Amino acid sequence: MQQSPPRGRRGVRSLALTAAVGLALAGCSAAGQNKSGSSTTAVEDAKNSGPSAIVVDTGSGETPVPVSQKITVKAEGGSLTSVEVSSPGHGTVAGSLSPDKSIWTSSSPLAPGAEYTVTAQGAGNGGAKLTKTASFTTQAAANTFVGTYNVDKGSTVGVAMPVSITFNKPIQDKAAVERKLAVTASPAVDGSWSWMKDRDGKDRVDYRPKEYWKPGTDVTLRMDLAGVDAGGGLYGTQQREVNFRIGDAVTSTVDVEKKTMTVAKNGKVLRTLNVSTGKKDFETWNGTMVVLSKVPSIRMNSATVGIFGPEAYDMEDVKWDVQLTPSGTYAHAAPWNEGKFGRVNASHGCIGMSTEDAKWFFDQVNPGDPVTVVNSVDTVAVNNGYGDWNVDWATWQKGSALS
Template identity: 75%
Template sequence: MRQRLPARLNRRTVQPLALASAAAVVLAACSAGPKADSSSDLAADGGKNGGPAAIVVEPGADSEKVPVSRKVTVRAQGGSLSSVEVSSPGPGKLSGTWSKDKSVWTSSTPLAPGATYTVNAKGKASDGSPLTENASFTTEAAKNTFVGTYNPDKGAKVGVAMPVSITFNKPIHDKAAVEKKLKVTASPAVEGAWSWMKDRDGKDRIDYRPKEFWKSGTKVTLRMDLAGVDAGNGIYGTQQRVVNFTIGDAVTSTVDVVKKTMTVAKNGKTLRTLKVSTGKKDFETWNGTMVVLGKVPSIRMNSATVGIFGAEAYDMRSVKWDVQLTPSGTYAHAAPWNEGKFGRINASHGCIGMSTTDAKWFYDQVHLGDPVTVVNSTDTVAVNNGYGDWNVDWETWKKGSALN
């Protein structure tokens, strides 16, 4: 039977954060050296015609509600810079570029909204004397934000078919801008790609998967450097995330609906071949690869939640050893009411049923991210019905990137 789960399992929702973009500020800061008559006089003189050497920061010290569209500029007048650090406790450090003579540093990382940044700059005047400047400023708060929900969670150990998946709660109009700030690295390295889709609830979602299943023991890092990115239509966020996870044992399962068996292997070695009963006519089990989303020891399965009524209706209040494969309601579970049919007759409403003993054994073997591949059935599972990513050929998958 298929049962809709109210919410995807093992998913982490990050707090709402805002995103922004960057351009230039023209505000003067306190100088480290003697004061000229005015900051504009100092800027015009540049320390070249008898004026004092100094470091000038723009935006200036204690500036408030600085537009996130502006850039931070640090200039050594009458000298050069040796180090510049601009940081905020939440968004982190800004990157920047230097002029050829190292007299000017300009931020290249967009500012995040509603953040307080501190600037620490050091250098030296043309006569060799040291220059220092410290300043701080606060950016204006964003009026519209979006939230990213990502999976897997930090520190997780997952199966070889687990993609990196991020679902957004607001429409992403500038998908390329967002995708540019998402990065997945792996050790050992893999060939992989992002691909956009609509989640089952219509939300924008982007998944990253390697060309082939991950290798066991691979260490994976997701970096979300979204602070300052404008997702389009004035929707911003400040997400800065580093999410590390590890790939566990290669536990793979293959269900043959004609043979009515499920063969389970671990790291290439077959563990057991179980007798199963899959979907009957008009309720066939999805063909293709599904990925374990989670598991619960007992669940209520009511056919009304998946649109099955009348003579085929059912309401099972305590179905045991349930491994969820799709949000649309596909599970592998114990089905003692079909005893005598396992290995002989397909009699379910789309789920993979087996004896209670076999179901408990299977439940203990699999974890989040393990693949379950169904062969010789009909209607391949959709890419957004859970993690149907593996049912898309590699060339088509890559075309789903906004950067192609």
């Protein structure tokens, strides 16, 4: 984020507005001038003479303001009725009023390299209306981090979809970050965050309920990371609120021994399909995987998953592909294995089926739907897609930095 240039060599630490003068000042402006170029002398003279006024204090006297600085808004000779401190892209700064409503003090960190606007209203002891608008800029951090989250605002996902956030920088103080992450649900759930390393080595934290979400649940992810110190001078910049909804419970169970996949919706079995899973030395992962995406056609090249030599393959236009892991596990049409479905496990780890059955399955499932494989080997890793459900609840909770 580009830092706004300082407006002068010295900052204005406290900025006052009198009811009589009615002049709005911008904080951190050039000494003796507001943004419009008007002199602050009249305001300071009015303040010193005693009329009621609202004063914004950035605390340190530094320009730009340090992100750790508390911001105070004071009603001198009166009381405050409302205070808002906000920045585009970084949200609103939390704060609280003193018991007598004369002082508002910020309680959440400021984002680095951001311009904030203060808007305050109050009443003087004589009943006169007080208003104040001011602005200030925060110091830019030398090192910042962001988290990439996996759910889109307004989307509908399956009952097994965790909330997953992957960070672009190593997080030293995981507890400080986790305190500023929240997931709420209606109806409420018993859920927990758990930290892990993603497959590319980046720090990642997932939130899941103890059990699958209930269909129709409304979920909100809140990231209040602006100004959070993650350790070593690494600061967050994000302020996000993401609402999404849980759709129908579409669950699939693949039995490697029986070579079948049973698909149910909201507890009612829809169909049992004949499939062919991974052959010896290429067994399909055991455990629960979660649908990541689906595409109607894809090229499958074994070199991308490290298979070479006699077992190598390169196939164009593989149809009805439902991705289950980033390591390359799909459920898809495999017409080249016709005659083996329900009889022989002959794939390199994917779940293959007839083109007709693959199209039907493709149409039933969506991202977030669970596919559980039983009677196989080597349970899918927790970070290989969303293997979160293969960790027992007590162990999952211990993965929280706040446990």
